[in-house]
Amino acid sequence: MAMGYGERHHRQGFQDGGARRHRLPAALRAPFEARSRREFAYVMLNLPMGVLLFTYAVTMVALGAGLLVTFLGVPVLAAALAGCRALGRVERARARGLLGLEVGEPEPLRVRGTGPMGWTVAVLKSGTSWRHLLYAVLHFPWAVFSFSVAVTVWAYGWALLTYPLWFWLFPVYGGQGGLQLYGDEQHSVYLDNPFEITVTALVGLLFTLASPWIVRALTTVDRLLVHGLLGPSRLASRVVELESDRGVVVDTAAADLRRIERDLHDGAQARLVNLAMDLGLAREKLREDPQAAARMVDEAHGEVKTALQELRDLARGIHPAVLTDRGLDAALSSVASRCIVPVRVEVDLPSRPAPAIEGIAYFTVSELLQNISKHSGARSASVDVWRSADRLMIQVADDGVGGADTAPAGGSGLAGLAERLDAVDGILLVDSPAGGPTRVTAELPWRG
Incomplete structure (x- = not known):
């Protein structure tokens, strides 16, 4: 997508300023970044939230299953699933606030009946409710593991890194030379000389530098769990x-x-x-x-x-008659002949696509050539159409002034064209830097 000169200049200045502000490499500044602190806070909250979710889910489901022999079992089980949905809302908010993960709300309940019975049936039939229950069960062991790993790595890293500052506590209050590395009835090894203290601090530095990346890897699994089980299903989306x-x-x-x-x-x-x-x-x-x-x-x-x-x-x-009678090659050549700049047309298709896709491809090229005639100031243009696997590929290029954009404010009509393509699972990509050249690529599903 193209951008104006002012926007590119502003973005370039921002990037240059960012480069000046961050002279340290990412590996060295990661332990002090706000993102690392938020991710560590998320992992720390994993344990209490995991315990809460697991305890609630197991208790309520066990209670509902035990009461299924009576009329109370079904509504208790429905209440358990509804509670899991409510807690899932809290988890999505936690992931959004600490991980920056934007997860859409799942599809709402479709209550067809009236009264409590209709609501109960809707909750029990909702796949979203059962996915929230699955999250509550699976999240607990992962929360225990991620909490343990994060706390251990973080604590050991900072403890070893700061060891030169507090190792004097051992000889003063513990009666030994320093932190004991090994000991038996005959030998004892303490970290007490300058070399050993320095090596200990360096090992702690390695742990400290690695801890943000380890925590980030742990939160990747959390992202997958939240997105996969607490968000809208692929079918609903x-x-x-x-x-x-x-x-x-x-x-x-x-x-x-x-x-x-x-x-x-x-x-x-x-x-x-x-x-x-x-x-x-x-x-x-x-x-x-x-x-x-x-x-x-x-x-x-x-x-x-x-x-x-x-x-x-x-x-x-x-709908042009030439398109129906002779296909895209002849129809696009006819369109190109009416363009005010010379246009080279090359169509390489093994067969004709479905009439609907063929029509959309024709009008896409027509709209793009019309834009070239009106706005580009080009001396020449080209149209290439070919098939790639199950996609119909279209590329229209010109050597004009550039600056085309799919943003609605651009007034180029490309935004409406992109919406039309998107309606049939198509894609419109615009590469048009200021000064040109412009290259617009459209992808359409191939339907023979």
């Missing part, structure tokens, strides 16, 4: 995405219908109305002034030709 895409398709179709209606009303329809009026006047003047009537008929003939051309252009904008 896909349903939401398809509903959004369906809305885009409906809006696009409505906009196209309004455009066609407007073009007909302001173009061909207006010309045909004027044509009818001119022919009526010519008929009235036919006996009185045949020559004037003939001139009016000639003018009407010109209006008919103009109206026919507008209708042809409109039909081509809806």
